[in-house]
Amino acid sequence: xxxxxxxxxxxxxxxxxxxxxxxxxxxxxxxxxxxxxxxxxxxxxxxxxxxxxxxxxxxxxxxxxxxxxxxxxxxxxxxxxxxxxxxxxxxxxxxxxxxxxxxxxxxxxxx
Amino acid sequence: xxxxxxxxxxxxxxxxxxxxxxxxxxxxxxxxxxxxxxxxxxxxxxxxxxxxxxxxxxxxxxxxxxxxxxxxxxxxxxxxxxxxxxxxxxxxxxxxxxxxxxxxxxxxxxxxxxxx
Numbered sequence: 001x002x003x004x005x006x007x008x009x010x011x012x013x014x015x016x017x018x019x020x021x022x023x024x025x026x027x028x029x030x031x032x033x034x035x036x037x038x039x040x041x042x043x044x045x046x047x048x049x050x051x052x053x054x055x056x057x058x059x060x061x062x063x064x065x066x067x068x069x070x071x072x073x074x075x076x077x078x079x080x081x082x083x084x085x086x087x088x089x090x091x092x093x094x095x096x097x098x099x100x101x102x103x104x105x106x107x108x109x110x111x
Numbered sequence: 112x113x114x115x116x117x118x119x120x121x122x123x124x125x126x127x128x129x130x131x132x133x134x135x136x137x138x139x140x141x142x143x144x145x146x147x148x149x150x151x152x153x154x155x156x157x158x159x160x161x162x163x164x165x166x167x168x169x170x171x172x173x174x175x176x177x178x179x180x181x182x183x184x185x186x187x188x189x190x191x192x193x194x195x196x197x198x199x200x201x202x203x204x205x206x207x208x209x210x211x212x213x214x215x216x217x218x219x220x221x222x223x224x225x226x227x
Contacts, residue, residue, distance in 0.1 A: 002153075043115070043201050043218030044154070088154065097167050098144070099216070101154035 003027045004091055006102035015111050019076040023089035023102050026070065030091030030100070033065050035074045038086045038104065047087075048074065079109045113137065115204050115219035123225045129190040132222045136183050136204030142166075143185040144216070145177060148199040157200075160185055161207070189224075197226045 004025045013019055021035075032051050036044035048063040050056045050072075056063045064073040072089055086104040093100075116135040124130050136143050144167075145157040156169040160179035177187045183204075189196055199221040 041220065043203070043220050045218065046215050090154075097159060098156040098169065099154075100156070101146075103153040 001026060002103070003100045004089060004102040006089060006105050008103055008105060010106040010108050012108045012110060013079055015079060015081060015109055017079050017109075019074075019079045019083065019107055019109070021074040021076075021087050021089075021105050021107070023072045024070055025072070025091050027091060027093070027100070028070075029093045029095065031094060032092040033063070033072050034090045034092065034099065035061075035063055035072075036088040036090065036101075038088060040085075044088055076107075081109050081111050083107065084109050115202055115217050117200075117202050117219035117222050119222060120220070121223045121225075123227065124192050125227050126192055126194060128192050129188065130192060130224060132187045132189075132200055132202075132224075134185045134187070134202030134204075134219060136185070136202075137217055140204035140206055140217075141183050142205045142207055143179055143183065144203045144205075145185070145187050146201045146203065146218075147171070148201055148221070149197075154201070157187070192226045194226050197224060199223050 006023050035048040037047050038044040050063050050065050053065050053067045060077045062075040086106045088104045090099040090101045118133045142161045144159040146154050148154045159167040163179045174190045179185045201221045203216045203218045205216050
């Protein structure tokens with residue numbers, strides 16, 4: 001079993017809809033959680049970064065962490081075609097200083 | 112401010128050969144990490160270098176090695192290439208590599224390696 005699991009998608013939504021992305025993780029040692037966006041033929045770029053359970057907002061993006069159920073979510077409001085990309089969640093633990101990524105969910109926002 | 116630069120962008124090799132990939136981090140960044148990305152396994156951590164020393168290592172065979180130079184530029188080497196080594200190899204840099212401090216990890220666009 002992978003430490004971080006994501007549905008690969010693709011997830012197709014109409015422009016303006018809310019995109020809802022989820023990850024589950026199995027390693028209780030993860031202290032931080034990140035969401036990255038990766039466009040085709042590009043490296044991942046950091047979108048959101050959370051430490052504790054709860055919600056964190058940044059513009060159109062909201063990240064949720066529920067450590068009790070080992071579940072993390074990313075919501076994108078008012079989605080745009082430019083949001084079409086692969087979204088990767090990742091867990092981080094200080095021991096080893098490395099990120100463990102999920103497989104990514106491909107999102108397609110249709111105009 | 113220039114981003115993380117990886118060269119070459121594409122590479123085609125045959126089984127048994129060796130390959131060297133290069134990464135130039137953002138100016139001032141001293142930590143360089145390498146990741147392998149494949150459709151089946153996703154993004155997997157290879158190793159991290161900080162101040163010319165390997166600080167952390169993932170679960171890859173010894174055929175995968177790296178080094179970092181005094182100017183923080185890093186190279187990754189894969190010897191005796193196998194078909195399964197075909198992947199996108201990503202390099203990421205940060206100031207000191209400690210994500211705990213909240214600093215970002217900046218990725219390059221990667222080197223797409225195809226092994227025939």
